[in-house]
Amino acid sequence: MKRILLLLLLQLCALPALCWGFYGHRQINYHAVFLLPPEMLLLYKVHIEWLSNHSTDPDMRRYAVKEEAPKHFIDIDHYGTYPYSDLPRNWKSAVNKFSEDSLLAHGIVPWQVERMLFRLTSAFKCKDLMLILKYSAEIGHYIGDAHVPLHASSNHNGQLTGQKGIHAFWESRVPELLGPKGYNFLIGKAAYIAAPLTYIWERVLESAAAADTVLSVEKSLSLETDDDLKYGFEERNGKLIRQYSAYFTQKYDQALQGMAERRMRLAIFSVASFWYTAWVNAGQPDLRSLADRKLSESEQKSFDTLIINRNDHPMMIGRAEE
Numbered sequence: 001m002k003r004i005l006l007l008l009l010l011q012l013c014a015l016p017a018l019c020w021g022f023y024g025h026r027q028i029n030y031h032a033v034f035l036l037p038p039e040m041l042l043l044y045k046v047h048i049e050w051l052s053n054h055s056t057d058p059d060m061r062r063y064a065v066k067e068e069a070p071k072h073f074i075d076i077d078h079y080g081t082y083p084y085s086d087l088p089r090n091w092k093s094a095v096n097k098f099s100e101d102s103l104l105a106h107g108i109v110p111w112q113v114e115r116m117l118f119r120l121t122s123a124f125k126c127k128d129l130m131l132i133l134k135y136s137a138e139i140g141h142y143i144g145d146a147h148v149p150l151h152a153s154s155n156h157n158g159q160l161t162g163q164k165g166i167h168a169f170w171e172s173r174v175p176e177l178l179g180p181k182g183y184n185f186l187i188g189k190a191a192y193i194a195a196p197l198t199y200i201w202e203r204v205l206e207s208a209a210a211a212d213t214v215l216s217v218e219k220s221l222s223l224e225t226d227d228d229l230k231y232g233f234e235e236r237n238g239k240l241i242r243q244y245s246a247y248f249t250q251k252y253d254q255a256l257q258g259m260a261e262r263r264m265r266l267a268i269f270s271v272a273s274f275w276y277t278a279w280v281n282a283g284q285p286d287l288r289s290l291a292d293r294k295l296s297e298s299e300q301k302s303f304d305t306l307i308i309n310r311n312d313h314p315m316m317i318g319r320a321e322e
């Protein structure tokens with residue numbers, strides 16, 4: 001099983017466009033924990049490393065299960081122009097208007113967040129520790145994706161405008177280089193979200209509105225920057241790889257006025273607020289007994305395989321055993 005996970009991980013690393021990258025997703029889930037009220041913090045703090053490490057499980061699944069991919073994005077420009085009023089925000093109405101196949105072809109991230117909220121709420125109602133952790137980690141991933149501008153654009157990797165690589169540049173290279181140098185992750189408290197679907201659509205529309213800027217700023221900076229300044233070589237895992245230079249990355253971030261940090265901060269707030277909302281909607285169950293509970297060895301083991309055997313996609317099991 002470990003070998004399979006490693007294989008998935010390696011495949012993932014080889015792909016050019018990841019959501020937020022490992023760094024971003026881990027930071028988002030990790031820092032969201034500190035926004036929670038004490039009644040939740042006592043459980044989430046015990047498992048903060050797990051929640052952070054498993055923030056990328058949906059991406060690992062993405063390359064093994066074809067149904068997974070549409071859950072991470074929405075090509076909203078497919079539906080006309082901002083604010084894309086032709087697209088019903090409610091899933092059933094959207095299916096009636098466009099058909100499920102067509103919606104899946106262009107991405108469904110806002111509805112995936114809604115679905116995960118429902119599951120997390122149920123897990124809280126049942127006080128099922130493993131499902132609480134799994135769904136918390138995973139809703140954190142999808143919410144994170146919804147905050148990335150290029151996850152709400154059909155030109156998601158600049159492939160239509162000669163800017164291939166911009167996806168990973170914005171969401172991985174920028175935060176990985178600049179995050180450790182001083183991103184501010186102190187963000188107040190989680191809030192109750194009375195209308196979760198409306199809330200996540202607002203974030204998606206913000207992402208869609210920012211996508212043009214993400215692309216056009218890189219374009220104009222590239223035109224005025226020589227390639228030997230734009231790119232540099234860095235060592236990763238013992239190999240020299242061509243990479244956007246630190247110089248160009250910083251210039252880009254300045255021109256975007258710290259957009260990646262702002263979106264990441266908002267994603268952290270959103271993740272904590274969805275966790276909190278699920279807990280409130282479940283009737284604010286007392287989590288003390290769960291926080292005190294030690295996981296058995298078999299539970300620990302099944303944690304590692306949760307992405308395989310509880311992912312709602314039976315075909316994944318077949319693939320994993322091959």
Ligand SMILES: [Zn+2]
Nearest residue numbers: 019059072145
């Ligand atoms: Zn993703």
